[in-house]
Amino acid sequence: MDFVIDVEGLGRSGPLVPASILGTNLEMGKYTDGLLLSERLDNPKFFGPEGVNGLAPGWQPMSNHYAGVQYRLVPGLGLNGSEAQTIVVYAKAANGAMVQTGRNVKAGERLVAEIWAMAKHQPFELEISLRPLQIRQPEYVTARVRVETSYWKKYTAELECPVGDPEAVFVVSVAGPGFACFDQIHLRPAAEPSLDRELIEMIGSLRLPVLRFPGGCTSTAYHWRLGTGEAHHRPVCHDPVNKSRLEYEFGIGEYLEMCCAQGIQPFLTLNIGTGTPEEAGEWADYCRDWYVRRGLELPDIYFQMGNEQYGRWELSHMDAEMYIRALRDFVPQVRSGYPKAFIVALAEPISVGVWQPDTKWRETLLREGRDLFDVASINRYKGQLYADPQQQIDNAADSAAKIGDDLRALIRDCREAGSQAQVALTEWNYWISASHWDGRGFYESDDASHGLFYAGLIQELARLAPHLAVANFYHLINVMGMIRKDGGEVAETSISRLYRLYRPAFPGVLLPISAEANGEEKSGADREEQGEPVIVAGELVSGRLDAFAVQGGGSLWLFVSNRSVTCSANVHLRIDSSSWRSAVLMSADYAGSPLTEITAPSASDRIELPPLSLLRIEYDG
Template identity: 25%
Template structure:
């Protein structure tokens, strides 16, 4: 058993809760499907089917994700760009020339429905007043719901609500033209009625439990191909756009107002990453005005017309994401970035001179400070915060390593990141009058996409170490964002599917810290054994003198001391000797110890089994010593005398 002593140094720092922040991006199923509770795909009929050469049974005149239904009637189905209610989109056009007691329609299949309330609508228009039938059936064709509408000659939204009498995983949503006529369909919607700010209820509850103080949006790499005007205004009139960075499409249902409404409901600060890569300074300034301008400005008036008369007062604005990287849209040198940044700065500041300007820093996984020095030289005091991204491991370049060696490199890489953080701080604040803060706007284990290593206990141990590092350096940091909040890539701390959700090991580690209600950070000294690593693994070079036990500490609003302790050892327990604390009459202390542990660091939670979750014990500590499991994350709360 390893013995470790923790000593308080007397100094205290003010707690900064923004270091427990999060990040969402239009990447895969992070926002669409993962968060936003829309059941229908391509609900505006705006994406045509891609029919490969030689395929004869595809129908390019039926929108992607939909199928033609019906029999007997003579009909024609087309996609009509002239009649679409969405910008740059299509309406689904259906004509029945001859009714032979049949019908023609379109349907979306394989929807997952539960026995609860749903609401939805469909936009309809007809050449002349025409009957239209909406049907929802289970996978065996049995009716769950039906409603008949009389389509009129102008576009009109027809709403409905229902509760199926049974759950099914292969439901069919069908719109039929049951007789002769000509209609156009657009903007269909089907969502659960128990959603929260448009988010799946269960997913929202998981987010809420994390107490996110700040959320970054809409990217990430996606930010540098996103045009905010696509995501404002009437939701069914927004365009369907290709995701130029990650692939796929988004219908822009979750735009600026929806994101800010979610932040308001959660009580957290929004952080917006502007389109620096393919956007313009004017576009960025317009976005600032839309969010923060008064209702008598051009874009403030637009916001008011969209339902929010008062300004949102968004403080934090991130100017460019990973512009240093060749993978990024708008990639440039540090000098070119810095000079172009000044154009954005001037126009955005004219719209609101109170916002916090956050600058793209150099690659946070690299020790070089060349990018940051150029940013400081060119931009100078026309910035407030330098942003870094920190992803341990990333890839292993095809070389095989022992799992034990990978684990110790990953867990120990926090030491490397702490050194990079401190060096970045010194570079940005050397010889300057205006203090510049740092932000770690993305961090996580970050292995090869789809490895799912990011969901293991190993990842939670790394991320808990990062949180300890943030606490130790809180005076240097404005905020930090865990990447990602939901799905996206396997690093999402919340896993969501069909409206259900579970937390990964990192989710529970993040929650352990965020719910602790810290008000003050204690400066501590940890006397721990150390270890070295010998090989370069991914982007983690050989490390020396990595503490086996890593710790941070604080005091909560109730005046209780809280210690966060990570035991990195794979096999050995750690005996922690804590500083002096509140005692009972017999001299012993009482502590609540919450632990994240599993037999193996490769263990992870899944839909079938929740292997890693907080386990709470209350211990008497007559000699101020606590024994911690190997490879574990721990929170030790010293109970005040009145709780004993």
């Protein structure tokens, strides 16, 4: 099919699209809370319950046949009043060993084992080693430590593995006789005492504008103060949301440090559930003091009042009137604690009823709580599975448009109620396959439908300027994530690469586009409906082609996507090709494959877009 695209807005002043539409989420719950760390072990603090073998989850005995050895996980014995792992070796010739398999080590890598241990009755000898999975093979490297105190003390041992092995076995062995107690055991690269340097550097290279923390549903069980102080004193807690453990090794201090170092605007989800208004106010106060102590100017911080309390799946589900009461209790505390707080309120249309009818959440919020917030937010996940590839791609495009319509409805409702609040999309993704029970860690496929949905929604969000304050993709790492960390290896997905494609264009001024398809004029006419910007960029040319333009960073950026599974699109660009600076083209081989970068066209006013593709052209601005 042939198309003509004309960027009409050169020299005109359209609305400014903020970079904050490219925000993302960091959920500190199951599958994700340890990913930012350099830690190579699972459950290093021996969080229970005790298994039938007497060991904490993630650990196993080296042999199932105990000869003069007993393992017990003892509640209350730990450094912080939590569990401690004990190994009692009764016989002089016996040996009590616990292991973790599948530990990824690299050749020549220097690792440090940090062991918080104490001896009961008498000192004991401790052997720490890395070995291959095959039992008859010799150890790669071994270190020895003598534990001599009957109180908790940190011991360290350095291990340099001569070979790389993604399936290496980490072994902690107590030579008998002896009574050994362990509060925590860590294994980290010597140069990375806490955070995963490669992952943090990759996140930094993204130049994230906004990062929501500690996430969504997890926030209803998250107590920020537990993530402060020295890391070895931070507890591991039961997570009633995800039915797992909730760790605090990456806490509020590490989060603010990363935000400060990488130029990220903080976005905090408050615990309206197991928390209190006082706890929220103290969190806001902590944030203020954190910046003041460092002599830094206070940034604007988004404080979201809960996550999805309108939904019966949420730990602290409530009706509309209950939420208004929560706002009246929480908001003054937060505003008092942090003077540059932007309050984000939940603004879904209804609260789903349990034992009572649904309540009109948004209507109640705008009637009774209009003065309690600055931003009204919704969360949206779309997606429906089709066997036909073209139907799947079309559904992705339709889903992006529907989310845009939902946000326009929210803007309209706010204006009709007399509120000038901006709106937000605090979680969004294309949800096709992720589940809590499939054993894949809430994984979404990296394919063309997800990629074109991402591109389509970014463009849809940009068209909502200046009414949209912030939008946060779900999620940054692993869970539906932009970045994958598997077995210690860090890799980007196509979503991350698409993000990089859009990032240089924002903040930018929205430009209108007109287009013709098959000779029939289809104009990017201004929309007059309340709540929509007057200047609109990138009207949908057809169900299979989308175009979008923005001016920012000294350049004009044109994005054109072809959503057809089988047909190329011939596009005539009515813009001076002599101002063409560069082009990047991403395309998928088929609907089930990801968008990857391929050879882009050279400067021209006529281009051919392959099926399932997205082209970004940078012109002189």
